[in-house]
Amino acid sequence: MEINILKEDKKKIEIQIIGEDSTLINALKDELWKQDNVDVVASKVEHPLISNPTLILEVNKKDPRETLIKVADSLQSKFKELKEEFEKKC
Numbered sequence: 524m525e526i527n528i529l530k531e532d533k534k535k536i537e538i539q540i541i542g543e544d545s546t547l548i549n550a551l552k553d554e555l556w557k558q559d560n561v562d563v564v565a566s567k568v569e570h571p572l573i574s575n576p577t578l579i580l581e582v583n584k585k586d587p588r589e590t591l592i593k594v595a596d597s598l599q600s601k602f603k604e605l606k607e608e609f610e611k612k613c
Contacts, residue, residue: 536587
């Protein structure tokens with residue numbers, strides 16, 4: 524997976540995730556909205572078959588990169604728990 528940073532300043536970041544579809548972006552958006560420092564979370568896909576999704580994040584405090592890292596860690600933990608539950612049941 525590759526990430527391109529399209530725009531960035533102190534409170535806003537716009538990234539493109541190469542080789543992924545909107546599924547990953549939607550998981551990130553859902554988790555980002557749970558953060559108290561998030562003002563705006565949006566995504567766009569120019570064309571669903573040939574373009575990469577873009578995530579736009581605006582925060583009111585903290586660095587937007589730190590917020591993305593925190594959310595990625597949270598998702599990783601949740602998926603690890605899910606995997607462990609599946610392994611118990613299978």
